Amino acid sequence: MTTDTYQAxxxxxxxxRSTRWAEFLIQSGLGLxxxxxxxxxxxxxxxLGKEGFSFFQHVSPAEFFLGTRWVPLLEPQSxxxxxxxxxxxxxxFGAAVIAIPIGLASAIYLSEYASDRVRSIVKxxxxxxAGIPTVVYGFFALTFITPLLKGIxxxxxxxxxxxxxxxxxxxxxxxxxxxxxxALSAVPQTLRxxxxxxxxTSYEVTTQVVVPAGxxxxxxxxxLAISRAIGETMAVTLxxxxxPNISLTFFESIQTMTxxxxxxxxxxxxxxxxxxxxxxxxxxxxxVITLILNVLSQKILMRYQEVYD
Amino acid sequence: xxxxxxxxxxLDYGDLKRRHRKAKIFANFxxxxxxxxxALLAVLLAQVSIDxxxxxDWQFISSFPSRFPAKAGIASALVGTLWLISLIAIISIxxxxxxxxxxxxxxxxxxxxxxxxxxxxxxxxxxxxxxxxIGLAVFVRQLGLERSLLSGALTMSLLILxxxxxxxxxxxxxVPMSIRHAAFALGATRWxxxxxxxxxxxxxxxxxxxxLALSRAIGETAPLIMxGGLTYVAFFPEGPMDSFTALPIQIFNWxxxxxxxxxxxxxxAIIVLLAVLLLMNAAAIVIRHKAEQKFK
Numbered sequence: 001m002t003t004d005t006y007q008a009x010x011x012x013x014x015x016x017r018s019t020r021w022a023e024f025l026i027q028s029g030l031g032l033x034x035x036x037x038x039x040x041x042x043x044x045x046x047x048l049g050k051e052g053f054s055f056f057q058h059v060s061p062a063e064f065f066l067g068t069r070w071v072p073l074l075e076p077q078s079x080x081x082x083x084x085x086x087x088x089x090x091x092x093f094g095a096a097v098i099a100i101p102i103g104l105a106s107a108i109y110l111s112e113y114a115s116d117r118v119r120s121i122v123k124x125x126x127x128x129x130a131g132i133p134t135v136v137y138g139f140f141a142l143t144f145i146t147p148l149l150k151g152i153x154x155x156x157x158x159x160x161x162x163x164x165x166x167x168x169x170x171x172x173x174x175x176x177x178x179x180x181x182x183a184l185s186a187v188p189q190t191l192r193x194x195x196x197x198x199x200x201t202s203y204e205v206t207t208q209v210v211v212p213a214g215x216x217x218x219x220x221x222x223x224l225a226i227s228r229a230i231g232e233t234m235a236v237t238l239x240x241x242x243x244p245n246i247s248l249t250f251f252e253s254i255q256t257m258t259x260x261x262x263x264x265x266x267x268x269x270x271x272x273x274x275x276x277x278x279x280x281x282x283x284x285x286x287x288v289i290t291l292i293l294n295v296l297s298q299k300i301l302m303r304y305q306e307v308y309d
Numbered sequence: 310x311x312x313x314x315x316x317x318x319x320l321d322y323g324d325l326k327r328r329h330r331k332a333k334i335f336a337n338f339x340x341x342x343x344x345x346x347x348a349l350l351a352v353l354l355a356q357v358s359i360d361x362x363x364x365x366d367w368q369f370i371s372s373f374p375s376r377f378p379a380k381a382g383i384a385s386a387l388v389g390t391l392w393l394i395s396l397i398a399i400i401s402i403x404x405x406x407x408x409x410x411x412x413x414x415x416x417x418x419x420x421x422x423x424x425x426x427x428x429x430x431x432x433x434x435x436x437x438x439x440x441x442x443i444g445l446a447v448f449v450r451q452l453g454l455e456r457s458l459l460s461g462a463l464t465m466s467l468l469i470l471x472x473x474x475x476x477x478x479x480x481x482x483x484v485p486m487s488i489r490h491a492a493f494a495l496g497a498t499r500w501x502x503x504x505x506x507x508x509x510x511x512x513x514x515x516x517x518x519x520x521l522a523l524s525r526a527i528g529e530t531a532p533l534i535m536x537g538g539l540t541y542v543a544f545f546p547e548g549p550m551d552s553f554t555a556l557p558i559q560i561f562n563w564x565x566x567x568x569x570x571x572x573x574x575x576x577x578a579i580i581v582l583l584a585v586l587l588l589m590n591a592a593a594i595v596i597r598h599k600a601e602q603k604f605k
Contacts, residue, residue, distance in 0.1 A: 019498060026500045027415050033407035034422075037429050037474070040467050044439065047446045102342050109339035122347060124594075129350050131521075131586060133528025135557045136357070136579050139564045143572055144356050173346060203332035224434070231436025233531040234557075238564055258438050258531070265445070265535045283442045287435060294434035 048287060051280030058274060064281070070244035070260075072278050083244035084282065087161070087254035091236055092229045094165025094250060095172060099229075100222055102169075103176025104211075107218070110177065111184035112206050123178065130174040138238030141167035146239065153251060159241025162250035167235045172225040179224065183217020184210055216304040223297035227290045233258040257282050357583070361576030369577055373543040374559065378570035383578050385542040386559035389458070390527060390585075392546055393555055396462030397469070397526050402519055404466070405473030406508075409515075412474075413481040414503045433471035440468045441535025449536060456537035459549040464532050469522040476518020480511040513600030520593040524586050530557035556582045 056064070059079045067080015106126075110119055146163045149156050156162065187210050195205045211218065241253030242263050255263070264279055372382025408429075416422050444464030454460045484507050492502040508515075533555055542554040556578060563575035 023498050023500050027411075030407045030411035030415060033404045034411045034425050036404055037408065037432055037470065038425060040432060040443075040470075041428050043447060044435070044443055047443055048439075051446070102346065105339045106343040106346055109336075109343045113336050113339060114343075122343060125347050125350060128590070129346075131524060131528075131590065132353075133530065133557055133582065133586075135528070135530040135561050135564070136353075136583070139560065139572070139575055139579060140353050140356065142564060143360065143576075144352070170349060177343075177346070201328045201332035203335040204328070206335070227434055231438065233436070233438045234561060238561070258436065261438055261442070262531065262534055265441075265537070279442060280446070283439050287439050290434060290436055291431060294431055298430065 044287065048280050048284035051277050052284050055274070055277040055281045058277075068246060070255075072264075072275055077274070079278070081257075081282065081285065083246050084255060084257045084260050085285070086246045087240070087244065088230055088256040088258070090161045090247070090250065090254060091164045091168055091232075091240060091256055092226060094162065095168035095229045096222075096226055098166060098169030099173045099176055099225060103173050103221075103225070104180055104218065106173075106177040107180035107184055108206055108211070110181045112202070112210060123181075126174040126178050130178070134171065134232060134234040135238075137167050137171050138235040140170075141235055141239035156251045157241070157253050159239065159243075159253040160251050161240050161247065161254045164236040164240030164254075164256075165250065167239055168229045168232050171232065171235060172228050175228065176221050176225045179221035180214070180218045183214040183221065186217070187213040216300055219304075220297040220301045223293050223300070227293035227297070230293070231258065231286060231290050233262060237262045257286050261286075354583075357576045357579050359576075360573045361578075361580045364573055364577035365580060369574075370581070374554075374562075378568070378574055381574055383556065383559055383581060385545060386554050386556045386578065387581065388545050389542070389553040389555040390557075392458050392549075392553065393462055393465065394523060394527055396458060396549060397465045398519075398523060400462060401466035401470055401473055401522070405470050405519070405522075406477050406515060408470075408474045409477030409481055410503055410508070413478055414499065414507060429471050429474050433475065437468055437529055438531040438535065440464055441532035443467070444532060445535050445537070455550070456552050457550045458546055458553045461533055461536045461553065461555075462549070464536055465526045465529060468529065468532060469526050472522040472525060473519055476522065477511070477515045480514025480518060481507060483514060484510045513596050517593045517597045517600075520589050520596070524589040524593075527586060527589075528557060528582065530561050533558055534561065556585075 064079050064081050066082070067078060068082050069078040069080050070083045071078045106122075110122060114122065141163050145166050146158065146160070149160070149163055149166075150158075191209055191213055192205050195209045200208070236256045237259040240256060240259065242255050242259060243253040244255045244260070245252060247254050260282055261279055264275055369382045370387065371384050372380060373385050374383075375381040408425075412422065412426060441464060444460060444467070448454045448460040448463050449456060454463075488506050488510060489502050492506050497505070537552075542552065546553045560575050560578045560582065563571040563578065566572075
């Protein structure tokens with residue numbers, strides 16, 4: 001530390017009344033700022049809960065959670081949320097199938113095989129990829145991935161779940177790679193050396209020692225990525241379409257929960273109407289699902305983290 | 310570690326050559342996959358550049374959006390984004406840094422503070438579109454701020470606050486205890502210590518976190534669409550209560566149209582957006598580098 005650049009302490013009389021008052025005021029002010037985050041959470045819960053409550057006075061929870069038709073704007077209306085949930089699951093599942101193996105392989109390469117120089121290039125590139133706005137990924141899906149898919153599968157629809165899944169997979173990949181790399185790099189060198197001393201090859205060290213030892217961090221990164229994929233909005237809105245649909249293939253247009261919210265808000269739903277309330281119910285469902293995943297990933301990190309000394 | 314009755318790992322002492330071959334294949338596989346990821350970034354950037362560069366000229370930067378691709382530009386979107394980011398910075402930086410200082414320097418590890426910490430890490434994982442809905446209900450409707458820059462900035466501030474807080478706390482944690490002890494020993498109060506010593510020492514780290522958080526805010530689209538950032542704005546906003554558009558909204562609007570020309574315009578706008586983001590990231594890296602040297 002170079003202390004000379006900092007202002008020296010102004011010595012004051014701590015016991016002076018005004019100083020103590022100022023201290024108290026400042027501390028309270030900082031505490032109030034910290035309360036903003038609590039207020040935000042309370043606001044989220046109250047608002048989603050309130051609008052959700054009035055929604056469920058019109059529509060029975062059974063119809064909402066079990067219904068298979070989502071037609072909120074046209075007569076006859078129907079409020080079964082399953083098609084939206086299915087759309088989200090389809091995209092998330094596809095994204096996970098793409099991103100988890102690739103992300104883990106990259107993490108293994110970065111932590112076990114890559115030289116320091118390669119690491120110092122690839123890591124920032126991955127961070128850069130993670131920082132690209134999601135709307136750019138949407139553009140990429142529509143102008144690059146979809147035409148490519150069209151070439152391979154001629155009867156695929158213009159908007160399709162596959163394109164959305166691929167682009168979301170690409171989007172969460174850097175997150176899995178960097179977080180898992182952090183977890184694997186934190187495994188102490190002595191464990192690797194012990195295994196090598198017993199005659200293991202690098203493959204055996206990686207798969208039987210390093211990955212199991214870093215598993216809590218790796219699993220946490222998977223869950224965070226899945227939660228991110230579920231909440232992802234712009235790329236799937238652009239790529240996957242706006243047709244609530246329990247589609248069994250990846251080739252059809254679907255609609256995710258997030259894409260539905262965007263669609264309604266672009267149409268400027270009047271406040272108080274049932275369409276306006278559906279925004280909050282769907283958002284509430286989204287909030288609960290992602291919250292569960294996030295809490296789960298924190299729990300895994302805390303409970304199963306191996307502690308080495 | 311594993312329990313003693315279960316072997317930690319099993320070696321197949323068979324054909325050593327085969328095992329080494331397997332290891333080699335695995336290593337190459339992982340390397341290939343990683344480089345493919347990097348190549349993907351190159352493809353993405355190439356795709357955007359090829360489509361967008363021919364539209365990138367002064368006319369594109371200085372024109373308002375238009376129905377005719379040849380006349381369309383991003384002037385109002387760019388100005389809207391600048392307005393937005395300034396307002397977000399003014400709102401979120403003081404609150405975020407104050408929260409971090411409170412949690413790190415004034416925290417007495419009681420129940421409430423534990424709750425705040427847990428709460429912040431959970432807020433960081435809430436999807437951005439949920440913040441958009443809250444912004445719509447609270448700022449636009451309840452507080453009557455309409456579909457204004459201020460509504461957008463407040464919503465985005467809520468979104469990036471957890472990021473700023475988490476980054477600032479990490480930065481504050483790296484300030485050595487001895488500095489605080491020295492200040493206390495000379496009779497400084499807690500706040501004097503924090504303001505004159507901890508904060509300056511932590512400021513490069515805080516600044517890096519803030520820049521990264523702001524660059525996240527620049528690229529966020531979904532909350533702004535919820536708030537009702539307009540897609541066609543042929544004027545410059547003059548105050549925080551004016552309606553607005555922003556770069557990501559403009560990009561979304563152009564990408565969502567079927568015509569090829571508009572896709573190319575979107576690519577042009579993406580180049581501008583990425584250039585702004587790259588500049589901010591570069592600034593963050595430079596600041597981090599300088600700070601590291603100073604402390605070494």
